Amino acid sequence: MDDLVRPDRYPRSSRYDPAWLLDLDMGPNPLWLLEDLARDLDLRPGMRILDLGSGKGATSVFLAREYGAQVVAADWWIAPEEAQAVFDEAGVGDRVTAVRAEAHALPFEDEGFDAVVSVDAFEYFGTADGYLPYLLRFLRPDGQLGVATPALTREVRELGAIPPHIKAVVGWEAIAWHTAEWWRFQWEITELVEVTSARLQDDTWQDWLLWARAGAEHRPGSGEANQAVVDMLTTDAGKHLSFALVTARKT
């Protein structure tokens, strides 16, 4: 657990109990991703932020506590009652609202958000050509969009196949894991946003590996699934796997 507290790299995330976060775990450490992503955003107190694909809610707690935001936590698989209990217990229930929402049928008013943030979720719904224009409807002019999503260092199309060690764990889903440059082009070509940053996170695979190993220790029952991720990451050693951190402003 001590290895998960890393104030040099993630000062804000290091203020959170790793055991609390592991109990909400659905993939790589979402606070490390969000803290890094937020370096390319300008998040301020009172902003209304949509956390899209918020899962069990750790990132929404972080957005409320660290940036003083009013957060709508929208997710499809996790019951809003479960997420709301997390927010209430974390003392941010008055600033974070959990909503069951499918990303293509969002129940929000036009231009209602100052920012939309999505951590390790956009790959499930956000790669279609029409998705960015749809999502921007809910963002006010000059509003910000920030996405952290699994990425490859080269496009699958360019590689000719999904690398076998990745295919063994996630199958065809890896075709949604694009390069940072893919995201930049995909968004910029619409002329609906100005892309302010599109980069691969440094040494993501090591962060992810550290986290997956901690998850295996914290939840011994999850052994096989966690071991598969550990094997994928150790075989890859950063050759193909990363996370893309992409930010933009609505023009």
Ligand SMILES: C[S@@+](CC[C@H](N)C(=O)[O-])C[C@H]1O[C@@H](n2cnc3c(N)ncnc32)[C@H](O)[C@@H]1O
């Ligand atoms: C890997 S989890 C990550 C959750 C959370 N952001 C985190 O990092 O802990 C992916 C999340 O995306 C959400 N998701 C997937 N497809 C979705 C869709 N079509 N609409 C809304 N949410 C979706 C799931 O409900 C799930 O909670």
